[in-house]
Amino acid sequence: MSRQRIFAMIPARIGSTRLKMKNLALLNGKPLIAYSILAAKQAGVFDRIVLNSDSHIFKSIADRYGVKFYKRPEHLGSSTTKSDDVVLDFMQNNKSEVVVWVNSISPLQTGEEIRRVVDCF
Numbered sequence: 001m002s003r004q005r006i007f008a009m010i011p012a013r014i015g016s017t018r019l020k021m022k023n024l025a026l027l028n029g030k031p032l033i034a035y036s037i038l039a040a041k042q043a044g045v046f047d048r049i050v051l052n053s054d055s056h057i058f059k060s061i062a063d064r065y066g067v068k069f070y071k072r073p074e075h076l077g078s079s080t081t082k083s084d085d086v087v088l089d090f091m092q093n094n095k096s097e098v099v100v101w102v103n104s105i106s107p108l109q110t111g112e113e114i115r116r117v118v119d120c121f
Contacts, residue, residue, distance in 0.1 A: 004097035006118065007048045008040040009090050010067075012104045013077050014055035023104050024057070033058070035107035037065045042111025045118045046100070052090055053077075070094060 012023040012033055023033040033051070040049045049067040051058050054077025062069035070093065076086050083101075091099055100118060103109065 005047045005095075006045060006098040006100060007050060007094060007096040008043075008046040008100050008102045008114075009070075009087070009094075010036050010040065010049065010051050010102045010104050011083075011086055012051060012053040012055075012058050013079075014053065014057060024061075027107055031061060032107060033061060033104045034065060036102050036104050036109065037061075037067055039109050039111045039114055040102045041065075041067070043114035043118065044111065045115050047096070048094075049102075050090075050094060052086070 010033065014021065024031050027035070037049065037051065040046060050070050051062040051067055052070045052072055054072055054074055056071060059069040059071070070090065072086065072089055075081075076089055087099065087101065098121075100114075102114065
């Protein structure tokens with residue numbers, strides 16, 4: 001049996017309402033979202049890691065950390081957008097067998113935790 005193509009999708013909105021631009025907030029000199037990117041890379045289970053955002057600001061972060069960038073339609077960047085719609089759009093435009101949502105604002109998640117979840121799945 002061949003292995004499935006597995007993509008990590010790290011969603012990031014520019015328009016956070018409670019904490020403005022939280023994904024870009026610096027934590028120990030790195031943007032908060034960088035910790036999720038690094039954990040996804042350390043997991044070692046993804047064929048592709050994609051930063052999925054409604055703003056091109058995140059492309060430079062994706063480039064800096066060596067992951068892909070997907071610019072989703074602006075209408076999928078509001079605070080009322082449903083997660084299901086973000087995932088559907090991503091899946092329709094990034095062909096893989098499995099998409100794993102890696103939370104962009106969880107700086108304490110480790111690559112090992114992500115790997116164990118994917119292995120269990």
